[in-house]
Amino acid sequence: MKNKKQLLFRRSEIVCQGSAEPWRGHSDGGSFYRPTWAEINLQNLKQNIKSISGLVKPRAKILAVVKANAYGHMALPCAKAALAAGASALGVSSIEEGITLRRGGIKAPILILGSIFPFVNLSLAVKNNLTPTISSLQGLAELARIGARLGKRLPFHLKVDTGMGRVGLTPSSAISAIEKAAARKEVSLEGIYTHFSSSLDREFTDLQLEKFLAVTNFAKKLKLKFTAHAANSGALLTNKKTHLDMVRPGLAVYGLLPFETEKQKINLSPVLSWKTRVVFMKRVPAKTPISYDRTFVTGRSSLIATLPVGYADGYLRSLSNKAEALINGRRCPVVGRVTMDMIMVDVTKAGGVSIGAEAVLLGAQGSDNISVEEMARWANTINYEIACGISARVPRVIV
Ligand SMILES: Cc1ncc(COP(=O)(O)O)c(C=O)c1O
Numbered sequence: 001m002k003n004k005k006q007l008l009f010r011r012s013e014i015v016c017q018g019s020a021e022p023w024r025g026h027s028d029g030g031s032f033y034r035p036t037w038a039e040i041n042l043q044n045l046k047q048n049i050k051s052i053s054g055l056v057k058p059r060a061k062i063l064a065v066v067k068a069n070a071y072g073h074m075a076l077p078c079a080k081a082a083l084a085a086g087a088s089a090l091g092v093s094s095i096e097e098g099i100t101l102r103r104g105g106i107k108a109p110i111l112i113l114g115s116i117f118p119f120v121n122l123s124l125a126v127k128n129n130l131t132p133t134i135s136s137l138q139g140l141a142e143l144a145r146i147g148a149r150l151g152k153r154l155p156f157h158l159k160v161d162t163g164m165g166r167v168g169l170t171p172s173s174a175i176s177a178i179e180k181a182a183a184r185k186e187v188s189l190e191g192i193y194t195h196f197s198s199s200l201d202r203e204f205t206d207l208q209l210e211k212f213l214a215v216t217n218f219a220k221k222l223k224l225k226f227t228a229h230a231a232n233s234g235a236l237l238t239n240k241k242t243h244l245d246m247v248r249p250g251l252a253v254y255g256l257l258p259f260e261t262e263k264q265k266i267n268l269s270p271v272l273s274w275k276t277r278v279v280f281m282k283r284v285p286a287k288t289p290i291s292y293d294r295t296f297v298t299g300r301s302s303l304i305a306t307l308p309v310g311y312a313d314g315y316l317r318s319l320s321n322k323a324e325a326l327i328n329g330r331r332c333p334v335v336g337r338v339t340m341d342m343i344m345v346d347v348t349k350a351g352g353v354s355i356g357a358e359a360v361l362l363g364a365q366g367s368d369n370i371s372v373e374e375m376a377r378w379a380n381t382i383n384y385e386i387a388c389g390i391s392a393r394v395p396r397v398i399v
Pocket of ligand 1: 113
């Protein structure tokens with residue numbers, strides 16, 4: 001019994017080292033015992049919205065894209081913070097994501113950016129006061145049928161495919177959809193939008209914009225009142241002409257950018273940091289293999305620390321033998337394969353690392369910082385995928 005108590009005490013001692021005590025701050029009210037967590041800084045998110053707003057003022061409104069659990073940052077608190085900071089609408093990818101926000105008390109307009117199918121599910125969007133995107137004539141007819149059944153005029157945004165090749169009506173079909181919508185009292189065209197495929201490519205973006213404006217000009221000639229929107233984070237920064245009535249940033253809201261070349265144009269701060277703690281330490285001699293398949297073998301006597309994070313948390317396997325973690329303010333290389341639940345780091349040069357020490361996977365420690373972009377480079381992917389990929393198993397803590 002005595003031993004058990006001692007063990008518990010020692011464990012809590014380990015997790016309580018450092019300034020934060022995130023296991024008490026888990027935002028869904030629960031606690032967690034494995035010391036691996038992501039910190040979400042909502043002040044930074046609010047500041048990012050203000051910076052975006054400074055860039056698009058005075059004309060354009062902001063729709064904050066909070067799909068995919070706010071790019072892995074936790075949709076509900078991020079949505080609330082974005083609205084509090086001046087965003088006027090939210091974008092999600094599915095009815096489910098929209099319902100989560102409505103259940104959390106969000107009253108602001110929510111646009112479902114994904115294409116709703118089967119069409120019968122459009123009635124679920126309507127029921128939950130979620131604005132559907134219509135990207136086909138078939139979808140429009142179905143929405144009108146639901147409107148007729150409910151005796152209501154149902155708002156929607158029309159999606160025009162100007163070069164993304166994903167979902168949306170071709171510009172000529174969009175024009176016939178607009179004519180149809182204008183003639184029917186069961187639907188109300190609240191918005192028309194498109195999505196850029198390569199916002200760093202000025203020429204192609206301008207071409208997409210031109211096709212899009214031909215459609216919106218047609219709708220204007222019919223004296224329709226609607227919100228025209230196109231700009232994602234990339235276009236927001238690179239091409240003012242794309243701002244129109246509303247911008248639709250996702251990545252920038254979280255303090256990240258699609259291209260580092262645009263860094264100077266806006267003051268953004270990352271919202272997410274990813275942290276863990278050393279749970280096991282060992283001193284090993286030279287020639288000791290580490291992790292599956294022995295892809296790393298120590299070249300000298302080494303101090304190896306084990307961190308409780310792995311590919312099941314979204315710490316990608318492609319980071320094996322490439323990534324670094326910050327411990328004691330020093331960069332410590334990930335050695336050997338990333339496993340499902342754990343990674344090993346070489347802390348030989350970090351000086352005095354002990355069990356319980358905080359390790360920063362993403363974010364700042366001391367004077368150094370590991371950015372999402374840097375991790376994306378190590379993993380040969382993009383910052384979007386790193387952020388969205390941090391799995392639900394990692395508790396998010398609001399700081
Ligand atoms: C339709 C649509 N609009 C806006 C965005 C936001 O893009 P970004 O995160 O590049 O700002 C996305 C994201 O993929 C999207 O699919």
